[in-house]
Each structure stands twice: as C-alpha cells, then as structure tokens.
Amino acid sequence: MRPGGPDRAAERARRAALRLAFGVAACFAVVEALDWDVTFLAPLLAANILVKLERPPPSLAQGLAFLGLIAVSTGIVMVLTAAFIGSPVVLILALALIIYLSFYAHRRGAPELVTLLPQISAVMLPTIAILSPAAAGSFATTIVLAGIVALITVWTAHTIFPAPAAAGPEASPANDTARAAGPTTAARHALYDTLILLPVLSWFILDATQVAIVVLIVIVTLLRQHDRGQGQQTALGLILGNLIGGIAAAGFYNLMLVGGSLLFFVMACFAASLIFAGRIVVAAERAPIYAIAFATFILLLGLGMSPLPGTSGEAFFSRLLNVLLASAYAIGGLSLVERWRRLPS
Template sequence: MPIELRRRRALRLAWGIALCLSASYGLGLPVPILAPIFALLLLAMRSQPLPLRAAPALALLVLISAGSGLLLIPVLRHAPVSGVLLVGLGLFVCFRFSLRGGNGLLANLLVIGLTMVSAAGASDFTLALLVVEAMAKGMLLAVLSVIMAHQLFPEPADAPAMPTPPLPSAEEGAWIALRATLIVLPAFLLALIAPDRFMPLVMKSVSLGQQSCETSVRQAGRELVGSTLLAGALAIVVWGGLSLFVHLWMFFLWTLLFALLQARRLYHVVTTQQSPGFWLNCLTTMLILLGQSVQDSAAGQDVYRAFAVRLTLFLLVSLYSCAMLYWLDLRRRRQVDEF
C-alpha cells in the first residue's frame, strides 16, 4: 500500500474520532464515549465512504441489536442462571459469526447489545433504555463524523481495499469464539451486580474479546496487557495536558494528537513490532479511560482514585484474558494429543 494512502487513512481516523468525541460531549449525549468508539470501529473496519442514508440504517441496526439485550432482561431477573447461559450462548454465536466471515460491525453491535443493555436492564429498565438511546444517538453521530472525515480526507478511486485476514477453520473458529466468550462473561457478571460501576469494564472486555480473536497465544501478554498499560499511560498524559487548560476544543486537540500518533502505527506509517490489533485496542482503551474520567469530573468524583481503580480493573481483566488464552490452548493441545 502506498505510504501516502496510509498517511491519508491515519489522518482520517484521527480526525473522525476527534470530531465525533468533541461533538458528542458538546451535545451532551448520554454515555458520550460510545459515539467516538463507534466512529473508530467504522473507520478501522471500512476504508470506503459511507453514504448519508447509512446513518438511519445503522441507527436502526443498533436498535435491533440492542433489542436482543432487552429481550433477555426478564430472563435475567426471574431465572438469572438461564439468562447468563443465554447471554453466553449469544456471545459465542456472535463471535463465531464474525470468525466465519460475517459482518464484523454487526457482530460487535450484537455483543454490545447482549452485554451492556441486558446488564443495565437487569437492575433498572430505565437505565437499559438510556443505554439503547445512547447507542442509537452515538451511531448517528459516528456516521456523520465518518462522512465528514471522508470529505476532509477522501479515499482515492483507485485505492486498494483493506486486506481481509484469513478465516480460521471451523474447529479453530469454535475454540477462538469460546475463549472470546469466556473473556467477556466475567465483566458481564460484575455489571449485573453494579452496572453503573462496571459498565466501562464491559466495554473493555468486549474490546479484549474481539482482540483475542486475532491474537495468538504467544503474543497474548504483549497484545492484551501491553496495549492496556500503554493506553493507561497515554490517558494520563492527555489528562495532564487537558488539566492545564480545560476546554472542549483542547479535548478535541489532545484527542486528535494522540489518536494520530496511534493511527500512524495502526496503518504502518511508522513501523513497529506491534500488530494493528494492539494499536486498535490501545486507542479504544484510551478513549474509554478518558471518557470516564471526564464523566467523573463532571459528577464531582475523585478523578484520580476512580482512574486508578478503573485501570487496575482493566489490567486484571487483561491478565485474566491472557490466562484464558493459555488455559484453552493447553486444553486443546491435550485433546489433540489424546486423539
């Protein structure tokens, strides 16, 4: 891929995320960090521009995917064990669908709907409706931001499509989907206890589950834990810079700068030993940490204590993800040796 095209895609990704984030917080959307994360997914998974009519279509897709979580709320309330098993089965089907060549965006939306919406609704149905509203409005804003980013940095007509990773075999895909499901489930169980406290952990675990589908066992520690540590360090730097002059436009500029630094490595403008999944997870985690810190500050909470607790939880779930990858790989090898 030509270096100029990679630079253009990196600029588009950074500008799309920064524009979406500033608009989301400026408009005061519920759960404002969802919109830039959706914009990140749309820009990272697709290099071609989206038509304007895709905005209502994708918002409708969000509502449909969130409906899967709403349907599970009565089961989680009255038969919690069966409800958790159904959520686990749904996660496995979604990850398996993605690994067999299905639409990755749809699979991600279904996973978010199954986990965040159902966990919120298990304790308060109004909270679940708020999450659904946040997802729909966030997707609308994300699509508009992606369209604007493509207007600023258009894709050349003769540009090659983004490479598609090879699909695993049916048996290997089932194992990968199983380990991704087991990575997401513990955070989901914690969110059932206190959704307002552990919802960011669910978002992080979904990102880790998706990343685990593309990570080998050898690289698990560096990919999952290393990207989380780097994201925490970058979030601290951005927060320190933002605290010097607190303004929405400064939030936009700091996000643009650090998103561009990571996007250049994601698209190999700057050569590194890390995979694109490493930088995608790092950028996602940094956005979640920053977004929650802004929300804590607006609510008058102790930002530094909340950040330390949240980063510790993110590291613990990353270590758990590594352990799950190693354990399932060991189990699989033993089964192969027995046969």
C-alpha cells in the same frame, strides 16, 4: 518497483491515519457538545470501523441496515433484561447465546458494527440495569444515537480524507486482524471467546459493581482484536497496549482539567488520536497492540468525561488497574483454551 509506489503508499497511510484521528475527535466533539452520557461509545464505534484501514466506508444501504441492527439488538437485550432480571440464570444463558452468535459472525468476517453493537448491548445494558434500573432506558437510546453519530462521522472522514484513487486493492495483513475463518474454526473460536467472557459477565450480573463496564468492554475488545495466529509474546503485548492507553488517558484527562474549553479539548483529542493512528498505520505486526491502546484511551477518557452511574470522573487509577486485571484475565483465558485445544484426545 512501480514508479510512485512508495509515495502512493505513504499517502494512503497518511490519509488513513487522518481519517481515524478525525473520526474519533469528531465523535468526541459531538457527544461533548450535546452533553451526552456514555461519551466513549460513539468514538469507540467509529474507531472500530476506521481502524480497518483498507476497507471502504459502509454504503448508504449498509448504514441503514446497521441502524436497524442497533435498534433490534438493543431492543432484544432490553426485553431480555426486563423479562429476566429477576431470574439471572436465564438472563445469563440468553446473553451467552447473543454473545456467541456475535463472536461467530465476527470470526466469519462480518462488518464491525454488525458484531460489536450486540456485544456492547449484551454486556452494558444488563449491568447498567442492575446498577441503576431507571438509567437503562436512556442508556439504550444513547447506544442507538451513538451508532448514528459514528456512521455519519465515518462517512464524513472518508469524504474529507478519501483514499487515493490509484491505490491498489490489496489489503494489509497487519490491519486485517479479524480475517474471515471457516465455519468450524469460527464456531470453535466463538465458543472459546464466549466461555472466557461469560464468567465475568455472570459475576457482574449477580453482583454488579461500578467497574463492570470498564472490565467487560476491555475483555470484549481484547477478544475481538486477538488473532489466534499470534504468538504468546504478541498476546502479552496487548496488556502493554492497555497500560499505554490507560496512562495516556489519565494524562490527557488531567490536561483537560487545565485547558477547560471544548475547542481545546477537540484539538488536543485530534492530536492525541493522530499519534495513536500514526502508530497503528505504520506499526506492521504491532498494529493490534496500538489499536488496543487506542481503544483503552477512548474508553477511559470517555468514562472520565462522562462517568456512568456509580462511578466518578477522578477514579483513573482504579480504572487503569481494572483495565490491567481485565487484560490479564482475557490473555490468561486465551492461553488456557489454546492449551486445552492442543491436549491429545
């Protein structure tokens, strides 16, 4: 073993956990200070970038490209929604194509924001437009601004907590849950992911309800996190991860009702995020479970702090139930398509 190897690895893990916790807490601080809607979006985007612990931050050119992609993907979804909101079947088919292409790019190893932002736009904007047409435009603007905040926060986190200069280039398999697949495999998995997500998205477009955003984002997050190489036990563990994240968000939200100040919120958010980040860094094969728990924590906490149209900040129990139902649906859908794929032709 090389001298200093364990110490170097421990320092890398410590800085990675601090980057992740800082990024999420800083995003929450910015959006809460500015009193934005959709509080969860910027922290969730930052977490999706920073949870890939071994990857360097986006370059300036990549950042500008990401911002352009945000504007383009959001604009396309807005145009489709406005054009076909009276023809839901056509709208659903158009959204299905966007979702499929984004899942394909994700399975091929594209950067997180490149694939996550079109998916978030595709599942959020149409359902928000149906719930509250007047809010759709401001919602689209918020998505763009959230992407900007997430990128700046990621760059800041890497500046404050840089990876040790002597760190080795090897990537950690535990945190590389979206390893690049070949074209045929990526196309097949993207089709499965789309087929699992599409029925729920169609249901909420045809009959929008207040739980649509929670359910859809939980399903998207699970599909993105799930590795087809994982066993059934690990897949079921993702449901446990959602339960952990939901309970933590409910407890944290009630603590915020007592604390009150923005400073207290930011400090407590950093402490809670650091707990999740520490588990993600050291949990080896269980890292995806804690990553799912952290994403659920961010989502439910953000919705509690800034409810979407038709929702309330106090409905944590119903949201947690919807999270668990969405998790069970996604894992059940993944199990079904895996069995279908293994059937003899």
